Amino acid sequence: MMKTATATLAFALTASTALAATDITWWHGMGGRNGEVINEISQQFNDAQAECKLTPISKGTYEEALSSGIAAFRAGEQPNILQVFDAGAATIIAAKGATVAAEDLILGAGEAFDRDAFIPGVRNFYADSEGKFIGMPFNSSAPIMYYNTAALEEAGVEPPETWEEFEAIAPKLKEAGYIPMTASQLTWMMVENFKSRNNQQFATNNNGYDGVDGTELIVNDDNTVMMFDKLKAWADDGYYGFYGAGWADNLKPFEEGQAAFWIGSSGSFGGLQKSADFDFGAVYMPYWDAIEGAGTQSFIGGAALFALAGKPEAENACTAKFFTFLTSPETQVYYHQNTGYVPITTAAYDLAKSQGYYDEQPVAEVGIQQLMLPGGDWSKGYRLGFYPQIRSVMEREFNRIFSDEVTVKDAFDTIQDEGNALLARFAKTAN
Amino acid sequence: MTDIPLAATRDRRLAGRLAAWWRAEPASPAKRVQFDRPLTPWLFVLPQIAVVVIFFYWPSVQAVTSSFYIEDPFGFGSTFVGTENYRDALASTEYRNTALFTAFFCAVVTALSLGLGLLLAVKADKVIRGAESYRTLLISVYAIAPPVAGLIGMMIFDMHMGPLTQVAAWFGYDLKVGIDYWDTAVALITISVWKQIPYNFIFFLSGLQSVPASVREAALIDAKSEWRRFRDIILPLLAPTAFFLLVINITYTMFDTFPIIDVIVKDKPANNPMTLVYKVYLDGFKGNDIGGSSAQSVILMVVVAALTIVQFRFLERRVHYG
Numbered sequence: 001m002m003k004t005a006t007a008t009l010a011f012a013l014t015a016s017t018a019l020a021a022t023d024i025t026w027w028h029g030m031g032g033r034n035g036e037v038i039n040e041i042s043q044q045f046n047d048a049q050a051e052c053k054l055t056p057i058s059k060g061t062y063e064e065a066l067s068s069g070i071a072a073f074r075a076g077e078q079p080n081i082l083q084v085f086d087a088g089a090a091t092i093i094a095a096k097g098a099t100v101a102a103e104d105l106i107l108g109a110g111e112a113f114d115r116d117a118f119i120p121g122v123r124n125f126y127a128d129s130e131g132k133f134i135g136m137p138f139n140s141s142a143p144i145m146y147y148n149t150a151a152l153e154e155a156g157v158e159p160p161e162t163w164e165e166f167e168a169i170a171p172k173l174k175e176a177g178y179i180p181m182t183a184s185q186l187t188w189m190m191v192e193n194f195k196s197r198n199n200q201q202f203a204t205n206n207n208g209y210d211g212v213d214g215t216e217l218i219v220n221d222d223n224t225v226m227m228f229d230k231l232k233a234w235a236d237d238g239y240y241g242f243y244g245a246g247w248a249d250n251l252k253p254f255e256e257g258q259a260a261f262w263i264g265s266s267g268s269f270g271g272l273q274k275s276a277d278f279d280f281g282a283v284y285m286p287y288w289d290a291i292e293g294a295g296t297q298s299f300i301g302g303a304a305l306f307a308l309a310g311k312p313e314a315e316n317a318c319t320a321k322f323f324t325f326l327t328s329p330e331t332q333v334y335y336h337q338n339t340g341y342v343p344i345t346t347a348a349y350d351l352a353k354s355q356g357y358y359d360e361q362p363v364a365e366v367g368i369q370q371l372m373l374p375g376g377d378w379s380k381g382y383r384l385g386f387y388p389q390i391r392s393v394m395e396r397e398f399n400r401i402f403s404d405e406v407t408v409k410d411a412f413d414t415i416q417d418e419g420n421a422l423l424a425r426f427a428k429t430a431n
Numbered sequence: 432m433t434d435i436p437l438a439a440t441r442d443r444r445l446a447g448r449l450a451a452w453w454r455a456e457p458a459s460p461a462k463r464v465q466f467d468r469p470l471t472p473w474l475f476v477l478p479q480i481a482v483v484v485i486f487f488y489w490p491s492v493q494a495v496t497s498s499f500y501i502e503d504p505f506g507f508g509s510t511f512v513g514t515e516n517y518r519d520a521l522a523s524t525e526y527r528n529t530a531l532f533t534a535f536f537c538a539v540v541t542a543l544s545l546g547l548g549l550l551l552a553v554k555a556d557k558v559i560r561g562a563e564s565y566r567t568l569l570i571s572v573y574a575i576a577p578p579v580a581g582l583i584g585m586m587i588f589d590m591h592m593g594p595l596t597q598v599a600a601w602f603g604y605d606l607k608v609g610i611d612y613w614d615t616a617v618a619l620i621t622i623s624v625w626k627q628i629p630y631n632f633i634f635f636l637s638g639l640q641s642v643p644a645s646v647r648e649a650a651l652i653d654a655k656s657e658w659r660r661f662r663d664i665i666l667p668l669l670a671p672t673a674f675f676l677l678v679i680n681i682t683y684t685m686f687d688t689f690p691i692i693d694v695i696v697k698d699k700p701a702n703n704p705m706t707l708v709y710k711v712y713l714d715g716f717k718g719n720d721i722g723g724s725s726a727q728s729v730i731l732m733v734v735v736a737a738l739t740i741v742q743f744r745f746l747e748r749r750v751h752y753g
Contacts, residue, residue: 403611
């Protein structure tokens with residue numbers, strides 16, 4: 001009796017898998033509205049074809065998604081697709097054998113792939129040093145400078161293009177009763193994208209792209225120290241408000257209309273439309289006119305999708321199909337308009353433009369335009385191991401700078417030393 | 432050739448002995464106390480043993496093993512590095528500062544929550560009218576989960592609109608939880624103590640209520656001073672409870688304050704104080720440095736084991752179980 005039942009059940013199961021579509025899973029680190037959009041896109045993909053069925057699963061934050069993916073990989077239970085954020089890129093790319101390069105996967109499945117279809121700013125960040133796409137760029141953002149329109153009018157100033165211009169207008173904004181500027185996540189804004197916008201080298205070995213052995217940070221150089229000396233001086237003069245390492249704590253004064261400028265993510269646009277009840281605009285993140293060759297494009301922030309290794313051919317074909325679906329202009333525009341992340345292909349950008357989206361929402365165009373600015377030698381990206389920990393070291397030292405515990409130079413010397421120690425440790429894991 | 436029959440005989444002899452054991456043929460009557468099948472008691476303790484093995488011994492062995500390797504997060508390559516992970520951890524100023532803070536945090540939180548719990552219990556013990564409602568009010572905090580306690584604390588200490596931040600501002604103090612190291616430390620201690628007082632209160636109160644009335648009355652004849660009666664009679668009788676609570680409170684501050692810290696530092700510890708166990712989590716789960724994180728957790732395991740041994744060997748001797 002029992003045996004018959006089991007046999008029937010087993011047969012039923014085999015039969016249903018044989019008939020059903022190939023299942024693939026996607027682990028991501030997005031919540032709130034962005035998480036819903038991921039479900040919507042997956043549904044659109046499932047509706048658009050019958051062979052593959054994609055199930056997206058939220059694993060919490062970016063870091064949690066990466067850790068869960070790693071743990072699952074070690075247990076042989078990895079998902080087909082894992083979303084990995086910018087700072088975690090080196091961790092997954094250095095683990096040769098953990099992923100199937102997106103480009104190989106797509107070409108191997110017989111789909112078309114063209115590197116040049118992607119906008120310049122996203123081409124290199126998740127690629128190897130030859131430019132081959134390892135990760136598939138997905139939600140991409142750029143750090144931009146939002147402004148409170150009324151505050152600028154009141155003070156009678158224009159949004160700045162360079163830090164020199166900001167320095168000149170800050171006193172007027174302060175006089176008008178505003179905190180001239182706040183900024184979220186200084187690691188991303190004032191270190192990584194200070195490097196990209198001003199075309200400054202961030203690490204040896206070609207910003208880390210050429211290998212892990214002997215890669216060292218370059219952060220205690222005169223220019224980076226100057227940027228933070230300025231920030232500290234502005235904070236002391238009341239031109240810049242520092243509210244710790246939390247993203248929201250630094251955004252809050254802007255949302256409440258107390259701060260004139262806020263440096264945030266282009267991906268924050270959707271959220272700001274809901275939380276800010278005043279007119280706001282955005283411009284590129286400033287650069288230093290005094291630094292020669294500055295004004296280059298910024299690094300992309302956000303995350304990419306990685307196809308994890310060890311999956312059957314049929315599932316990989318479905319993953320490839322989904323990646324192609326994801327880069328189609330229609331999907332990209334849908335994603336762009338619903339989240340605020342930038343479109344990653346030129347075709348998608350053109351489509352959004354032709355639909356007149358940017359006439360209605362000029363702010364939504366700032367991020368992508370900044371990513372399309374001319375590139376420099378050092379604006380393509382960085383590839384640094386244990387980078388999330390290096391960011392933590394920076395955050396710790398920044399708090400110390402602004403609470404007068406250390407000088408800027410000492411803080412960056414510490415970051416340089418501890419960061420290099422972490423990079424050296426990482427080099428040992430990669431052997 | 433000759434091995435086979437020998438082995439077979441050995442096996443048969445072993446099987447015979449096992450069968451005899453299972454049938455519980457009387458070996459010596461003194462050993463058959465409760466169970467007539469010798470395997471039965473083992474069956475009863477098996478779940479407990481399984482829990483300890485799966486959730487303690489197995490992970491501990493894994494932690495000890497991986498602490499001697501530097502490993503690629505995905506598990507492709509691991510290099511044996513001997514004690515390098517330990518040396519790295521102990522040599523790092525950051526790690527030593529965290530250890531110092533953990534010790535300080537442990538001492539302050541344990542002392543305050545034990546002290547305040549005892550004080551409230553002694554006062555509540557005296558209340559006759561409405562005793563039930565006072566007790567319920569005091570105990571109810573214990574029902575709050577630590578992350579919720581952390582969230583409530585975060586609202587109270589919020590740098591933009593927290594009521595306590597505003598109170599501090601009236602006194603001219605710029606309270607900056609999340610930016611200033613010691614401001615955050617004060618917030619962490621306050622929330623952790625608040626969360627733990629009810630637990631201590633429950634135990635102290637029941638301890639107080641088990642002090643026999645005759646003893647209290649006898650003491651009343653001998654000493655007029657309430658403080659002396661408390662010090663000489665009540666406190667020694669409470670000692671077993673207090674000792675138990677001391678052990679529990681130290682473990683609480685070392686491990687169970689994790690969610691409170693996590694909520695207060697909002698995922699980005701920066702320059703804020705944290706405990707050793709939080710650092711293990713940061714390096715292991717956020718930083719994916721498995722070897723380094725394992726070494727730290729082994730250090731922590733050794734410290735806690737040492738601390739427990741010290742408590743039982745030196746403190747428990749002074750405790751009188753009635």
